[in-house]
Amino acid sequence: METILTRVQRVIAGKLGVTEDSVTMESDFIKDLGADSLDVAELVMLFENEFSLEIPDSEMEKMKTVGDVVGYLEKNMK
């Protein structure tokens, strides 16, 4: 079974054109991975598809780093 982090890394790498290795729990989407606010919105939609769940806008606003996303998914995935 793939870990959540691996799947998140793959989605991010595919979208932002960075290597999977460069995506760590600490990576900040905007400061470290070169994303802008539209990229983050698109990424959230990709995570929703990948993990078959809905991420409310209020949660999306809190997602600054990869760790924030992984933490949210761990808590909310069944």
Next chain:
Amino acid sequence: MKLLDQKVALVTGAAQGIGRSIALKFAENGADVIFTDIREDERSQGLMAELEAKGVRAAFFAADASSLEQTKEVCNAVTEKFGRLDVLVNNAGITRDMLLLRMTAEDWERVIRLNLTSVFNYTKVFSSVMMRQRSGSIINMASIVGVNGNAGQANYAASKAGIIGFTKSVAKELGSRNIRSNAIAPGFIETAMTKQLSEEVIEHWKQEIPLRRPGTPDDVAKLALFLASDLSEYITGQVICCDGGLAL
């Protein structure tokens, strides 16, 4: 090389009038054309045949532009069949003219939903396709009435002014993805929509037009062609009047 070679375009509410002329103009210039209207009938079948006769790929969907659900279905079918969308023309629109005193909430809501919510639906759904492509041109059919207002058209004018604000916001929001968003503001164009007006009103309008003639759907289609093509690649967030000078 034609202006729209290799582009895929979609026009809403195109079974007749301005939308129809735009669909044909795009096909003549090499684009594959998808069009929608509220129902399938001789008009849509006729246009389908004319488009195909121009040697491009064409598709028609009977869909209510004011329904987000139906818009998503159209988008799924379009991406499956064509794989992309380069040009979106939000053209579907209606009027329900009457003095504010007599206007019911239903008259108001219907026009807002059909003219403005439909633009939200199509732009929302198809902009994600354009974002992935990193290119696109969105053309919204406003009206000079949305700029200047008009007695007896408070609902219609509000919907068209809303389209203008929406157009400019989308231009700012999606510009970084090379997606352009512009509005066309037609003046007095001879179509079924303006045939409903009385002889007297029509004469009055004609006198007011500096170029001294009403516009034709083809006049609007030529502007749409410019905005759809790469000739306008540095133009976004604009409202361009196509009105013979009427709004001046």
